[in-house]
Amino acid sequence: MIQIKDLHKSYKMGKNSLHVLKGINFNVEEGELVAIMGSSGSGKSTLLNILGMLDSSDSGEYILDNVPIKDLNETKAARYRNKFLGFVFQSFNLINYKSAAENVALPLYYQKVPRKERQEKALKYLEQVGLKEWAGHLPSELSGGQKQRVAIARALAAEPKVLLADEPTGALDSKTSYEVMDLIQKINDAGNTILIVTHEPDIADMCKRIVHLKDGVIIEDKKIEQVRAEQYV
Amino acid sequence: MWILDRDLWSEIFATLGKNLFRTFLTMLGVIIAMIILVLLLGGANGMSNGFQKIFAGTASNSLFVWSQSTSEPYKGFERGRRIQFKLEDATILKEQIPEIEVLAPRIELGSHRGVVTVYRNGLTSGSAVYGDYPNIDEIMKKKLVEGRFLNENDMTESKKVCVIGEETYKLLFEKGEKAIGEDVRINGVFFNIVGIYKPNQNINIDGENSVYIPFSTFQKAFGSGDRMGWMAISVKSDAKVPVVESQIKRLLKNKYDINPIDERAIGSFDMSEVFNNVKAFTGVLQGVSFFVGILTLLAGVIAISNILLITVKERTKEIGIRRALGATPKVVKRQIVLESIVITVFAGFVGFAIAVGFLAIANNLIGDNSDMPFYNLMISIPQFLVSFILMVGLSVLIGLIPANRAIRIKPIDALREE
Ligand SMILES: Nc1ncnc2c1ncn2[C@@H]1O[C@H](COP(=O)(O)OP(=O)(O)OP(=O)(O)O)[C@@H](O)[C@H]1O
Ligand SMILES: [Mg+2]
Numbered sequence: 001m002i003q004i005k006d007l008h009k010s011y012k013m014g015k016n017s018l019h020v021l022k023g024i025n026f027n028v029e030e031g032e033l034v035a036i037m038g039s040s041g042s043g044k045s046t047l048l049n050i051l052g053m054l055d056s057s058d059s060g061e062y063i064l065d066n067v068p069i070k071d072l073n074e075t076k077a078a079r080y081r082n083k084f085l086g087f088v089f090q091s092f093n094l095i096n097y098k099s100a101a102e103n104v105a106l107p108l109y110y111q112k113v114p115r116k117e118r119q120e121k122a123l124k125y126l127e128q129v130g131l132k133e134w135a136g137h138l139p140s141e142l143s144g145g146q147k148q149r150v151a152i153a154r155a156l157a158a159e160p161k162v163l164l165a166d167e168p169t170g171a172l173d174s175k176t177s178y179e180v181m182d183l184i185q186k187i188n189d190a191g192n193t194i195l196i197v198t199h200e201p202d203i204a205d206m207c208k209r210i211v212h213l214k215d216g217v218i219i220e221d222k223k224i225e226q227v228r229a230e231q232y233v
Numbered sequence: 234m235w236i237l238d239r240d241l242w243s244e245i246f247a248t249l250g251k252n253l254f255r256t257f258l259t260m261l262g263v264i265i266a267m268i269i270l271v272l273l274l275g276g277a278n279g280m281s282n283g284f285q286k287i288f289a290g291t292a293s294n295s296l297f298v299w300s301q302s303t304s305e306p307y308k309g310f311e312r313g314r315r316i317q318f319k320l321e322d323a324t325i326l327k328e329q330i331p332e333i334e335v336l337a338p339r340i341e342l343g344s345h346r347g348v349v350t351v352y353r354n355g356l357t358s359g360s361a362v363y364g365d366y367p368n369i370d371e372i373m374k375k376k377l378v379e380g381r382f383l384n385e386n387d388m389t390e391s392k393k394v395c396v397i398g399e400e401t402y403k404l405l406f407e408k409g410e411k412a413i414g415e416d417v418r419i420n421g422v423f424f425n426i427v428g429i430y431k432p433n434q435n436i437n438i439d440g441e442n443s444v445y446i447p448f449s450t451f452q453k454a455f456g457s458g459d460r461m462g463w464m465a466i467s468v469k470s471d472a473k474v475p476v477v478e479s480q481i482k483r484l485l486k487n488k489y490d491i492n493p494i495d496e497r498a499i500g501s502f503d504m505s506e507v508f509n510n511v512k513a514f515t516g517v518l519q520g521v522s523f524f525v526g527i528l529t530l531l532a533g534v535i536a537i538s539n540i541l542l543i544t545v546k547e548r549t550k551e552i553g554i555r556r557a558l559g560a561t562p563k564v565v566k567r568q569i570v571l572e573s574i575v576i577t578v579f580a581g582f583v584g585f586a587i588a589v590g591f592l593a594i595a596n597n598l599i600g601d602n603s604d605m606p607f608y609n610l611m612i613s614i615p616q617f618l619v620s621f622i623l624m625v626g627l628s629v630l631i632g633l634i635p636a637n638r639a640i641r642i643k644p645i646d647a648l649r650e651e
Binding site: 049052054078079083087093094095097102106107110111115154158 | 239247248251551553555556557558559560562563643648
């Protein structure tokens, strides 16, 4: 699903240049649930943003679902994001004046899905995250966990190839975190490829594979026995 | 067609509706600008209409010619000789100058602009008394309150009839008293009143207190012979009044042995000049109103652009989210520009409605009878269309500023966790 070869990224700040990713190589197969770990500043978000086409790399190869991702302009990147990727952020990033259902339907709007179908799909995915009754509510009327579930429903709505989540449980307490992880595991069970950035070991243990970053390189990449979140909720 | 895309519009209205108060404040500038534009234009148009109403009935392509005294010696004549037109002059002029459409000879009792005492039942009025041809009505239309104006029959039969002004009526009659059919006495001769006219409020060549009798009757009653006081002349629509004016003067100067350089001997007044001046004046006024109005509108639209610019900054995160979810720069740009247009057009209509309301009230207050040169204050459909097209055009151009700002927002920067 994802193939990355010798990925480099540095940030220029005035005269100095900060080399953040120093040659990343890794592949992700379809249906994997990968945790990306590492200390603060190790380049986790940078890597995820490049995978999400929100940022570009300096050099290296990136192939997503057999499509080489290169020479991206803003329009092309937007189309690819819409078609291939779903995002879940630490701070949810829901649009605050839109209801849960409208938020979920938004990526479909950009896919030019007809209105009725969009509404149906939005409800379907809200149901999947257990929030069908909350469809008409604004984000401000939802708890943190509920907001993150709406965000996950939104990421799923466009039926992306890969779900990218940057610290999806970072703003949640442990109980709510496990609920969200339970949901993510179930989505993964259904066959979705998911990458999660986290620095909480218990969250990482709920994935199927852990990739450890340090100083811009992968120092460890291991498959693990998944801990089911179900038992904690 | 994206313009019919219901979702696009609901997106836009959702964004605008989420902060109604700010949207309203944003619109205020354009609302006020539109009110100013429409009121200015309406006022200028009203003035133009007002002048048109004042001039209604007076042929715009007309002139008046009268005789005075010479100011230059010529062919053995001393200066200061009094010129007296004869009725035959009218015939000669009509024959020799084909550009003349209507020529109405007139004679006045007493000296020029002098008054004569008119008697009735012990009441008196100091009025101007004119002997007129009925065709004077084609050049200076009289607004009749009652009865009729002089006609051809009065002329040929030299009837002792007269048409009096409303002022004259007020002096000679009690309020509400019937005047048609009554007699008045002028220099010992009785005249039967056949009509009362209302003075044309503002153009008043004849004065407000006048009595008109047929020219032929005048000749017989007052023994004026073939003398003629002055002429009201209208020229054909394809002719220029100043040209005809100088032709007439040349001819008359020749006939009466007046020095060609004598400017005083024959007096004349070119009505078309007044018309042209007024037209030019109201035209300039309309132009200035339009210009000022459009500038105000520009200021209003710039205010919208400014507020949208602030909104775009505030919405950086939202725009970033949309971009991450797949909104292309084009889509973002279109949305912001459309927001600009929607606010502007809506505000424009609101301002327009308010201003038209004001104009309607003003029209009601001014009404038909007014000393003010204002009438029917309203903006014309072309003016309305031009203003609206300009407004929408401006809103597109100026909406592009915040729109371009919005597409420079990179989703990665917008979404970076603080
Ligand atoms: N836009 C940027 N400009 C300059 N430096 C940046 C930028 N984004 C990230 N960095 C730097 O790159 C390094 C890696 O950042 P990154 O956000 O990828 O770290 P991270 O692993 O996600 O850390 P955390 O766990 O704290 O989120 C950091 O040192 C950061 O300061
Ligand atoms: Mg990070």
